[in-house]
Amino acid sequence: MEDAAQNNNGPELVESDTTPDPEFYILRLYVAGQTKKSLTAFANLKEICEEHLGGRYRIEVVDLLENPQLARGDQILAVPTLVRRLPPPIKKIIGDLSNTERVLVGLDLLPVGEANVQK
Amino acid sequence: MIEEKDRTLKEKSLEKAPTGINGLDDITYGGLPKGRTTLVYGSAGSGKTLMAMEFLVKGAQKYGEPGVFMAFEETAEDLAENFASLGFDLDGMESRDRLLVDHVHIDKSEIEETGEYDLEGLFIRLGLAIDSIGAKRVALDTLEVLFSGFQNEAILRSELRRLFRWLKDRGVTAIVTGERGEASLTRYGLEEYVADCVILLDNRMEEQISTRRLRIIKYRGSKHGTNEYPFLIEEDGISVLPITSLSLEHEVSTERISTGISRLDTMLGGQGYYRGTTVLVSGTAGTGKTSFAAQFCKAACERGERCLYFAFEESPDQITRNMKSIGIKLQPYLDSGLMQIHASRPMAYGLEMHLMGMRKILDTFNPDVIVIDPITNLISAGTEIDVKLMLTRLIDYLKLKNITAICTSLVQRESTEGINAQEISSLMDTWINLRFFESNNERNRGISVVKARGMAHSNQIREYMLTNHGIEIRDVYLGPSGGLLMGSSRDIQEAKETAEIAAQSKNAARRKRELESKLKSLDAQITALNSEFEVQKEELDKLSSEEALRSNALAKDRSEMARIRRADLH
Numbered sequence: 001m002e003d004a005a006q007n008n009n010g011p012e013l014v015e016s017d018t019t020p021d022p023e024f025y026i027l028r029l030y031v032a033g034q035t036k037k038s039l040t041a042f043a044n045l046k047e048i049c050e051e052h053l054g055g056r057y058r059i060e061v062v063d064l065l066e067n068p069q070l071a072r073g074d075q076i077l078a079v080p081t082l083v084r085r086l087p088p089p090i091k092k093i094i095g096d097l098s099n100t101e102r103v104l105v106g107l108d109l110l111p112v113g114e115a116n117v118q119k
Numbered sequence: 120m121i122e123e124k125d126r127t128l129k130e131k132s133l134e135k136a137p138t139g140i141n142g143l144d145d146i147t148y149g150g151l152p153k154g155r156t157t158l159v160y161g162s163a164g165s166g167k168t169l170m171a172m173e174f175l176v177k178g179a180q181k182y183g184e185p186g187v188f189m190a191f192e193e194t195a196e197d198l199a200e201n202f203a204s205l206g207f208d209l210d211g212m213e214s215r216d217r218l219l220v221d222h223v224h225i226d227k228s229e230i231e232e233t234g235e236y237d238l239e240g241l242f243i244r245l246g247l248a249i250d251s252i253g254a255k256r257v258a259l260d261t262l263e264v265l266f267s268g269f270q271n272e273a274i275l276r277s278e279l280r281r282l283f284r285w286l287k288d289r290g291v292t293a294i295v296t297g298e299r300g301e302a303s304l305t306r307y308g309l310e311e312y313v314a315d316c317v318i319l320l321d322n323r324m325e326e327q328i329s330t331r332r333l334r335i336i337k338y339r340g341s342k343h344g345t346n347e348y349p350f351l352i353e354e355d356g357i358s359v360l361p362i363t364s365l366s367l368e369h370e371v372s373t374e375r376i377s378t379g380i381s382r383l384d385t386m387l388g389g390q391g392y393y394r395g396t397t398v399l400v401s402g403t404a405g406t407g408k409t410s411f412a413a414q415f416c417k418a419a420c421e422r423g424e425r426c427l428y429f430a431f432e433e434s435p436d437q438i439t440r441n442m443k444s445i446g447i448k449l450q451p452y453l454d455s456g457l458m459q460i461h462a463s464r465p466m467a468y469g470l471e472m473h474l475m476g477m478r479k480i481l482d483t484f485n486p487d488v489i490v491i492d493p494i495t496n497l498i499s500a501g502t503e504i505d506v507k508l509m510l511t512r513l514i515d516y517l518k519l520k521n522i523t524a525i526c527t528s529l530v531q532r533e534s535t536e537g538i539n540a541q542e543i544s545s546l547m548d549t550w551i552n553l554r555f556f557e558s559n560n561e562r563n564r565g566i567s568v569v570k571a572r573g574m575a576h577s578n579q580i581r582e583y584m585l586t587n588h589g590i591e592i593r594d595v596y597l598g599p600s601g602g603l604l605m606g607s608s609r610d611i612q613e614a615k616e617t618a619e620i621a622a623q624s625k626n627a628a629r630r631k632r633e634l635e636s637k638l639k640s641l642d643a644q645i646t647a648l649n650s651e652f653e654v655q656k657e658e659l660d661k662l663s664s665e666e667a668l669r670s671n672a673l674a675k676d677r678s679e680m681a682r683i684r685r686a687d688l689h
Contacts, residue, residue, distance in 0.1 A: 071244035078239075079237060
């Protein structure tokens with residue numbers, strides 16, 4: 001399990017070395033099969049990223065049904081779970097990401113106060 | 120056909136997974152419901168995690184059923200460390216795929232929630248763990264932590280329901296632990312999902328003493344003990360103490376061993392205690408209970424046996440010094456390692472800890488005889504019923520190991536009806552009572568054998584003394600009124616009897632002399648009479664011979680006369 005996690009870390013580290021941009025986002029979406037919830041989450045995430053991150057992001061989708069050992073390695077209980085792996089610190093957002101404001105808050109893209117103002 | 124089907128149905132419904140936990144399988148009549156989920160709940164520190172873990176460890180060790188422990192609170196490292204003290208080698212078992220400890224990290228502050236989700240990740244994770252080692256048992260400790268990690272309670276509840284159904288479908292025997300709640304049994308009402316078996320663990324303070332208790336709240340489809348059972352967390356895990364599970368099947372020895380006091384051996388049918396029995400020495404303060412125990416230790420050590428002394432009143436130094444003053448020298452045996460004294464304050468920790476400690480020492484030292492001095496102090500470390508159960512367990516253990524035990528007991532009143540003694544006397548095979556007798560402005564010590572199972576013991580009260588060469592049991596002196604004479608009255612009686620004997624022997628000599636002289640004088644008289652007899656006889660002889668002469672002469676004279684007178688002679 002440790003190995004699997006490291007394998008996943010491998011290419012990212014290289015990537016983050018070549019792109020030292022602190023504004024670059026690596027997001028990983030954990031799902032369990034092609035369920036309605038996971039499809040909704042992915043669609044929502046894509047939309048939010050396009051709108052707020054331009055091209056400064058990469059989304060990895062991990063299907064736990066295919067890689068069940070990652071549930072333990074990455075401490076995933078709920079699905080879908082979105083993990084912001086970069087920039088640090090690691091952030092977790094669970095659910096189908098239907099509440100855009102909360103996702104933005106969770107990704108540190110929007111301060112809590114500003115979210116309220118926008119509303 | 121139908122009958123057969125019925126039978127298999129019945130068997131199936133009663134199938135159980137033995138826990139391997141001491142005593143628990145007795146009160147559940149075989150263990151937890153196999154293939155189902157059991158809820159174990161209790162307040163913090165009541166032993167839930169331990170019970171769940173022991174269920175898995177014993178399952179893997181004794182019943183060949185590997186287990187998955189999913190920890191929501193403690194990390195695998197913490198668990199491994201905590202259970203190492205109980206002799207559970209979690210890491211070792213993990214490396215052999217007998218156990219899998221999976222720590223689920225939940226921190227609400229790291230998680231943002233938005234929209235619909237489910238706990239499929241947990242299911243996948245648990246499923247993988249079960250499959251990876253072929254687990255038959257699962258423990259979730261404490262599942263309730265999930266409630267603190269997620270905000271959407273509705274989702275959680277439906278997911279929990281799904282989890283329990285899933286566990287059942289997987290056919291694993293599971294333990295789920297929960298915190299005790301105020302309104303419902305558990306804080307988040309876990310009991311509404313788990314319907315098959317519910318066990319409550321309780322850690323109560325009574326008279327400043329903590330007691331652990333276990334109760335089976337429900338057990339669907341099975342009979343079960345309904346009482347509250349005290350349990351111990353011992354060195355090898357949980358020990359539930361249903362009195363009924365205590366067997367009376369240990370092998371007994373017919374070997375007799377000396378009490379160290381030859382005349383006490385005599386009182387006990389001539390040979391002393393049976394090996395492996397439990398002896399109670401009761402008495403009021405100052406009667407010399409410790410001395411009796413020490414004398415026994417000394418005798419044991421002299422035989423080369425290992426001797427363990429649990430002191431709850433005095434320090435080891437104090438005991439050796441005091442015993443030296445009455446000529447019982449224990450120091451050489453302590454030095455040679457044949458004897459050990461362990462002293463501790465009874466109130467220092469609970470009864471449970473005491474017994475646990477004692478068991479540990481017993482197992483490492485492996486003694487032939489032990490002394491618990493005094494056992495009554497242990498009684499103050501627990502409530503009545505618990506103490507009796509625990510002592511029964513301890514004594515059972517001693518008997519199993521064929522260890523002879525001397526337990527001293529302090530009683531309040533000068534009688535054999537000591538309250539404390541009575542509670543535990545039924546556990547004892549031999550009961551020796553020591554007491555003071557007050558008379559003539561003195562307090563003297565008396566010993567009697569109240570009971571001695573399996574031996575013809577003396578029914579007499581004897582006096583004993585603590586001399587500079589140990590304990591001495593004295594001869595019995597009965598006074599004029601039939602009572603036992605002790606102390607100085609015994610000395611007086613002794614002196615009196617010696618004097619009487621002397622006087623009697625003097626009298627006899629005098630009488631003898633008198634008779635001798637009488638005999639002598641009689642003898643003299645006999646001699647005198649004899650000689651007189653001779654004289655008289657001589658006289659008589661003389662007389663008769665003279666008579667004959669005279670009559671001859673007379674006849675001669677007459678014939679002469681006739682001749683002379685020319686009498687007509689015919």
